[in-house]
Amino acid sequence: MxxxxxxxxxxxxxxxxxxxxxxxxxxxxxxxxxxxxxxxxxxxxxxxxxxxxxxxEKACALYTAHLDEDLERDLSAPTAREAIERLLRSSAEHFTAPGQPPGCLVMGEPRLAARRERTRGMIQARLRRAAAEGELASAAEADGVAAFVDTVLTGMAALARDGADRPRLLDVARHAARAWPT
The missing domain is CATH 1.10.10.60 (Homeodomain-like)
Incomplete structure (x- = not known):
């Protein structure tokens, strides 16, 4: 039947x-x-x-499909510094995009810890490559910068969820980019 x-x-x-x-x-x-x-x-x-x-699971797959493309695009910049600057800017734009909820489903949902870890791993891998290429002093520095970037992204998502607008998040991204190791 x-x-x-x-x-x-x-x-x-x-x-x-x-x-x-x-x-x-x-x-x-x-x-x-x-x-x-x-x-x-x-x-x-x-x-x-x-x-x-x-x-x-299907809703999260729909949500993350374009995020993976954006993350890969941002992290493929010629230098790690540029990659992180792009990632911070595009995240600020995503977290405040018109017509969608503020913040980030992945950052705000406790059940998506594995997905957050995957993103952290991609950022860390890009920064370790930068260390191997001499752009950062060491793998330890790369890991510290990766943790810093992850913390900034988490904070930006929370700010957006609490009502911060795009100019505020872009300002946070600019200030975070200034923290790049010299």
Whole structure:
């Protein structure tokens, strides 16, 4: 026996769920709320996405797809200093983009610690390469700069979530860039 054909836009529901998780976090979102917001019945949501965990994973994959591209682009700059400056600026822009929740789903969601660690690892790898190429004094300095950049990014996401606007975050990015080792 086949069920009725799906009568909702799966991509639209996924975008709606992504936004809900971004705004309220995993624990602040229920399947019932997503269903009510989407105007669909729970069995339809479960059939399309699985349970809440699967919906969250798919929403996070949607969210992070373009972040990976942006991170790789920023970190591919010719120098590590330029890469970090680009990363800080593009993060400020992302955290305050019009039409989306402020801040960052990845930075704000406790369940995404592995994703944050992956991003930290990519930044650290770029800075260790800079140390190997002589742009930074040592791998230890690269690791310290990576931790500093991660801390600044986390703080910028929190500031955005608390209402800081783009000029404020770009100012933070400029000041952080001045801390580059000489």
């Amino acid at each position: 086949t069920g009725r054909p799906r009568t909702f836009d799966k991509d639209a529901v996924l975008r709606m769920a992504m936004r809900a998780f971004w705004e309220r976090g995993y624990d602040g979102v229920s399947v019932a709320q997503v269903c009510a917001d989407a105007g669909i019945a729970a069995p339809s949501l479960y059939a399309a996405f699985g349970g809440k965990d699967a919906l969250f």
